[in-house]
Amino acid sequence: MKTNLLLTPGPTPVPEAVRRVLAEPIIHHRTPQYRKIFQDVSERLKKVFLTKNPVYTYTGSGTMCMEASIVNFHSTGDQTLVVEGGKFAERFTKIAKAFGLKPTAMKVTYGEAVNPEAVREELKKNKDIKSVCVQLCETSTAVLNDIKALGKVVAETDAILIVDAISGLAADRLETDNWGVDLVIGGSQKALMLPPGLAFLSVSAKARQRVDTANIPRFYSDLRAYEKGMADADTPWTPAVGLVLGLGKSLELIEQEGLENVFKRCADNAAFAREKVKAMGMELFSKAPSSTLTAAVLPQGIDGKKLVKVMRDEKGVTFAGGQGELEGKIVRMCHMGAITRSDLEEGLRVLRATLEEMSVGSK
């Protein structure tokens, strides 16, 4: 088997320059040396989030910051409107329920983006809605939501806009401040080109007002502890030091390329992948395709689970399959982070060949 070509939408490949940093001797976090590094990456993260708001670094999976976005900014019984168009959207609903909120799911057909006007109507109808939760890019369907339009809609109300940009950040454009996004959730293992283990949360002034009155019990995720830490360029609990050092390097790679160029590269590669998928006779699953990843609807009769397995185990190319109700029906390939045009070409070549073999085999 060849070296595995990882085309999954997270974890994404970690560039060698970053991996070299991950292999360096560890340093202690309660030192001026580390504080300087942490302060530096915290500032530079803002430029990727396109915000002047503070960006907090949590040690955990992205889900940790999804939880942080609920527990720090709501009280028991609060209503939240969750745009539900895929697996990760559903996680917001589960978290909200777990902490005693009353989530209303705005169901969106899988593969479609939410209509911002529908959100406006809902917010008009129900003034008690405290927040709107939505994915920038819903990784399970490859849908890009129109956060700019949603930002305008939510800004007219007292609700806050919570955007899960775990996948999407630094691949699909997200102008946190210009678009009025209150909370942005990020993760290390996507376009930030690191292994999983860090999650990020940017917090607007409008959202911050909620924190001291929010009554949901919390400790590890308590924003106030992170704020107190950040005042001293520190974190409340022992941070994933190695990943923070690696983050310095991956931010450097992004800065060298330029964030606008990164957006353009992802968009170009996504357009390329869509064209190739269509040329293979497949449809795109997403009606609002993202630049983060592309989802292709597999031809009738193709077992998607087997396809992914054969590609990964026999041909060294890892695609993602479908999740939940999409299991076996789609394949997903990533464009963000360190994935290059030639990686994509290779992945698509193997996809085409494997589809042909399986079609012949099934006749």
Next chain:
Amino acid sequence: MKTNLLLTPGPTPVPEAVRRVLAEPIIHHRTPQYRKIFQDVSERLKKVFLTKNPVYTYTGSGTMCMEASIVNFHSTGDQTLVVEGGKFAERFTKIAKAFGLKPTAMKVTYGEAVNPEAVREELKKNKDIKSVCVQLCETSTAVLNDIKALGKVVAETDAILIVDAISGLAADRLETDNWGVDLVIGGSQKALMLPPGLAFLSVSAKARQRVDTANIPRFYSDLRAYEKGMADADTPWTPAVGLVLGLGKSLELIEQEGLENVFKRCADNAAFAREKVKAMGMELFSKAPSSTLTAAVLPQGIDGKKLVKVMRDEKGVTFAGGQGELEGKIVRMCHMGAITRSDLEEGLRVLRATLEEMSVGSK
């Protein structure tokens, strides 16, 4: 400045063999390849925890699993007895309060171990105590608690024994099953010789009975999600894949040396350090010294904060200072993980020289 010699009680130095694994290309976690690795390390972790109970791996700081040990096994209003003899013990109290428990602090003089008979008396007096929280090794004071005796005391009751072994595990002996410990909390950045970012929780059958009736809201830390994941050799949220791969290697290093030999080496090095500290005319802070780290009481007139700074920034040796009320008064040096006798000798040599310089300087 020389290469920094890290003698802090976490993070501890990461061996080169482990760092090489951390630098390897990342793999995807929802694959049979990763599941096999995760299942394997989960089984091998049990041998370090000396338990047949499941050991769950959380992505987060050790504090994440301290929180998990509270929220999954208690209900609002539950009473817990916290053995409070240092900074990390106090964290248990803070977590318990944050989630609506009623913690009773059993104050223990800093530097002393808890008297198991005092715990027995407290449990006799108050049958409503649902749990006893204690550190194996209280890192802030270098005290080793007698978990074996505490295990007997708590086993006589319906309470569960929660041991924070974040530092201590695989350095000071902890026989989870033989001693009747219900929950053991571990962390990656101590004797497991990894960067921070993973936390571990072993769960006894007695503790498990509590989980389904425990009413504290939880999501990220919800044990039931981890159990469901583990049934398929998986985790509920994206794991810190790189650290899990590194864990395979650090467990291999422990297995090669043999856990009993690891305990003996740490004990021998701790005895060596204590002897040297006394030979320098200093007292040991801990009346119940651990094999994990040694805390030396600095001579009158020595500014401990300055000492640590000079050693670290000018001499390339990082010790830990005192925390909280011990700030400036003690230095702490670590014996666990990959720290060798010659590392300790070098650290102690630099400590002696720096103390002499500072004594001369202050005259």
